[in-house]
Amino acid sequence: MAALLLVAHGSRRAASNNEVRHLTDKLREVASDRFEQIECAFLELAEPLIPDGITCCINQGADEVVVLPYFLSAGRHVSEDIPGIVAETQARYPNIPIRIAPYLGESSDIVHTLLELAIK
Amino acid sequence: MAALLLVAHGSRRAASNNEVRHLTDKLREVASDRFEQIECAFLELAEPLIPDGITCCINQGADEVVVLPYFLSAGRHVSEDIPGIVAETQARYPNIPIRIAPYLGESSDIVHTLLELAIK
Numbered sequence: 001m002a003a004l005l006l007v008a009h010g011s012r013r014a015a016s017n018n019e020v021r022h023l024t025d026k027l028r029e030v031a032s033d034r035f036e037q038i039e040c041a042f043l044e045l046a047e048p049l050i051p052d053g054i055t056c057c058i059n060q061g062a063d064e065v066v067v068l069p070y071f072l073s074a075g076r077h078v079s080e081d082i083p084g085i086v087a088e089t090q091a092r093y094p095n096i097p098i099r100i101a102p103y104l105g106e107s108s109d110i111v112h113t114l115l116e117l118a119i120k
Numbered sequence: 121m122a123a124l125l126l127v128a129h130g131s132r133r134a135a136s137n138n139e140v141r142h143l144t145d146k147l148r149e150v151a152s153d154r155f156e157q158i159e160c161a162f163l164e165l166a167e168p169l170i171p172d173g174i175t176c177c178i179n180q181g182a183d184e185v186v187v188l189p190y191f192l193s194a195g196r197h198v199s200e201d202i203p204g205i206v207a208e209t210q211a212r213y214p215n216i217p218i219r220i221a222p223y224l225g226e227s228s229d230i231v232h233t234l235l236e237l238a239i240k
Contacts, residue, residue, distance in 0.1 A: 072224075109236065
């Protein structure tokens with residue numbers, strides 16, 4: 001039973017955090033055949049934080065967790081903060097693989113998505 | 121002659137700004153038939169800033185500029201800062217339409233892009 005955890009930065013603005021939760025709902029609609037759980041978590045400023053999000057997935061039965069950074073650039077958050085937090089959490093659950101997927105900005109699809117938005 | 125201006129937040133980290141410039145190069149590869157100029161600009165912390173990016177497009181012959189916010193959420197930057205800067209710049213060039221496209225996070229494609237990253 002694999003879980004997908006979408007990880008966003010988190011904002012003081014509730015509407016921005018709710019955009020992430022809404023996106024998580026949409027992911028559930030299209031990906032429930034690939035992941036039995038799909039949740040979101042935040043690096044800071046909103047809840048759940050990443051360790052709590054991972055723990056929640058594992059407590060609900062996940063035997064693998066894929067952490068997907070909802071970030072556009074490979075800054076410190078993507079290159080250091082998220083891997084550090086995941087490594088600490090992994091140490092608490094040595095038998096459950098926790099894998100970090102490529103961050104959103106790394107996807108080659110972005111170019112086409114941007115073009116579609118531009119010509120609408 | 122339409123110009124596309126990809127607008128990112130800008131970072132103190134040069135590599136993050138260069139990711140945006142690299143993405144702009146990739147946009148040129150796929151969209152040069154739709155836009156005769158494709159440039160990038162930044163809200164802050166990197167150059168060119170948005171007014172300079174728009175002016176550059178117009179000075180090179182653009183008769184229309186599409187500003188495309190490379191942002192994931194509709195926070196203050198997307199809802200207030202960018203429209204404010206664009207309106208000020210529009211006032212300087214009343215005969216050149218400057219249109220703001222939907223921001224990246226608003227695209228329904230994002231769900232599928234995230235899923236592809238998750239299952240790689």
